[in-house]
Amino acid sequence: MPGLAKTIKGLWSLIVGLGVTGVEFFRPQLTVHYPRKEVDNLATYRGHIDLVARDDDPLTPRCIVCRKCVAACPSGCIAIESRLVGAEPGGDARELSLAPGLIVTGSHAAPPPRQKIRREVAAFHLNYNLCSLCGLCVQTCPVQSLAFSREAYLCGSSRADFEFELLERLRRRAPAGGQRAA
Amino acid sequence: MGFNWLSEPRGDYYTRHFVPTPEAEGDRLILNLGPQHPSTHGVLRVVVEMDGEYIMKAEPVLGYIHRMQEKMGEVKTWRQYLPNMGRVDYLHALAWNWAYVGAVEKLAGIEVPPRAEYIRVITCELNRISSHLLWWGAYLLDLGAFTPILYAFADRERIMDILQMVTGSRLTYCYYRFGGVSADLGEGFIQATRDFLKQFKTRIPMFHDLVTGNMILRGRCEQIGVLPLEMARRYGATGPVLRGSGLAYDTRRAEPYSVYPSLDFQVPVGVNGDAMDRYDVRLAEMTQSIAIIEQALEAMPDGPHINPDVHERLKPPAGEVYYAVEGGRGKIGVHLISDGGPRPYRVKLRSPSFCNLQLFAELAQGTLLADAVSILGSLDLVIPEIDR
Structure with a gap:
């Protein structure tokens, strides 16, 4: 008799399980059929990093070329090329301050006015092949010049397709005919 | 011939x-x-x-996906090693995150703001539920039941959506930082978590109806792979594998860390140590995790989510430290040695799956091949964690 009771209980368990599936069968479908529909969580998606433009100039990134992101990156994805701006074409302002003994100036001559020299991004390379999206660069940036893009649909057929030049991307993103603010 | x-x-x-x-x-x-x-x-x-x-x-x-995670620690700075932790056990990545940042915080004496501790509890427990859900679906798939994994994934997707809101990733999270977490929880996250928990509570009884009582499952789990407590101890098994054999050893209780002592939860244990007990323990743990998250959401104070005083180029003082947390598969331990430099001198990772796998050779002896598959599944192994 206990054997029979066990069998009946076992069969009942199968019916209960089928009941669950049966109810679920008439519920709305949960699967999102991708090309026709999109999932609703793309707003919080974190793609590769992108440069953020200055508030007053959509063509120039906020980046001050401190290279903290380069040092923070665990995988060496980032490489920045920079150039000095603000120096006069001859570049004499720098030489003066570096080698004052070589310059003969009259005792009454005023020192040349200090020039404001700053570094500017010439190119910002990102090798997305190596990136693990940890976000350490974004967190480290002192001027919030880096942000995650929302590129969920990224595809390519070679490694070169994932080597980005972020400055170019920033310029392409800028509103059409974006001019340097006066 | x-x-x-x-x-x-x-x-x-x-x-x-x-x-x-x-x-x-x-x-x-x-x-x-x-x-x-x-x-x-x-x-x-x-x-x-x-x-x-x-x-x-x-x-x-072993060794087919050995990636030298420990050696990598010696060539990266303390902070650069953070993303590695999400890749050791990809299913419960936040527990590994926690073990590593916890070890460094202990070594360098970094204080963690209370809000960050609660955020860690909430996100880590959500991750534990998603890890157990995947195990549940995959184990039953091994045993020949196809539908359960679809139910498990429906809920797991929701957890991943919730965790994506703050971490930005869906699987290999790199969310914890020395002295806190990288992003604060917003109102959207809290509301979404509450909604999820409310709905998930009704799903667990449904899971039980769907398969736990099923006579075929019981036939494949009951009295299969009986693991005596003495043997579990001998191999250093932890987590649901050990608890299934009847010992209530949970790192959250045995070596309390973070705010777990102030949270009220049970440590479920099995009786016989068979595959069914390990199954029951994991399902009961999901219920406990729900309770933990609910309490943590209530108790979470306002305040900063990260300690702002942690230096970018952290150099912890020379010395060594061991820090353990409870992961989905058992005790996760990180042993660090520092020589006071910008990189760890040595990183040792104690992964629970490695110990839990060693049981298998002895447990599988004399069983049917089909039962061995059931035993292997019931141990909930994550292979990248075994090889590291």
């Missing part, structure tokens, strides 16, 4: 361990489960010697 392939000294190092004795020759079959096998999630290889349908000897072969 046919060609006797069994006496041929072929195969690799591992299969040559299995050359049958002369008297058994002819009856024995040497079989490779894996490295690529549907019942081993990842590239684990188990060499088994079969006599008919029975396993006489089994030997797990």
Whole structure:
């Protein structure tokens, strides 16, 4: 008799399980059929990093070329090329301050006015092949010049397709005919 | 006179361990489960010697996805090593995150704001539920039930959506930082978590109706792979594998860390130590995790989510430290040695799956091949964590 009771209980368990599936069968479908529909969580998606433009100039990134992101990156994805701006074409302002003994100036001559020299991004390379999206660069940036893009649909057929030049991307993103603010 | 392939000294190092004795020759079959096998999630290889349908000897072969995670710690700075932690155990990545940042915080004496502690509890427990859900679906898939994994994934997707809101990733999270977490929880996250928990509470009884009572599942789990407590201890098993054998050892209670002492939860244990007990323990743990998250959401104070005083180029003082947390598969331990420099001198990772796998050789002896698959699944192994 206990054997029979066990069998009946076992069969009942199968019916209960089928009941669950049966109810679920008439519920709305949960699967999102991708090309026709999109999932609703793309707003919080974190793609590769992108440069953020200055508030007053959509063509120039906020980046001050401190290279903290380069040092923070665990995988060496980032490489920045920079150039000095603000120096006069001859570049004499720098030489003066570096080698004052070589310059003969009259005792009454005023020192040349200090020039404001700053570094500017010439190119910002990102090798997305190596990136693990940890976000350490974004967190480290002192001027919030880096942000995650929302590129969920990224595809390519070679490694070169994932080597980005972020400055170019920033310029392409800028509103059409974006001019340097006066 | 046919060609006797069994006496041929072929195969690799591992299969040559299995050359049958002369008297058994002819009856024995040497079989490779894996490295690529549907019942081993990842590239684990188990060499088994079969006599008919029975396993006489089994030997797990490791190392197919060894990535030198420990060695990598020595060439990266303390902070650069953070993303590695999400890749050791990809299913409960936040527990590994926690073990590493916890160890560094202990070594460098970094204070963690209370809000950050609660955020860690909430996100880590959500991650634990998603880890157990995947195990539940995949285990039943191993046993031949296809539907449960679809139910498990429906809920797991919701957890991943919630965690994506703050971490930005869906699987290999890199969210915890020294002295806190990288982003604060917004109102959207809290509301979404509350909604999820409310709905998920009704799903667990449904899971039980769907399969737990099922006579086929019971036939494949009850009295299969009975693990005596003494043997579990001998192999250093932890987590649901150990608790299934009846010992209420949970790192959250045994070596309390963070705010767990102030939270009220039970440590579920099994009685017989069979595959069914390990199944029950994991399902009960999901219920406990719900309770923990609810309490943590209530108790979470306002304030900063990260300690702003942690230096970017952190150099903890020379010394060593061990920090352990409870992961989905057991005790996760990180042992760090610092020489006061910008990089760790040595990183040792104690992964629970490694110990839990070693049981298998002894547990599988004398069982049917089909039962061995059930035993292997019930251990909830994550192969990248075994190899590291």
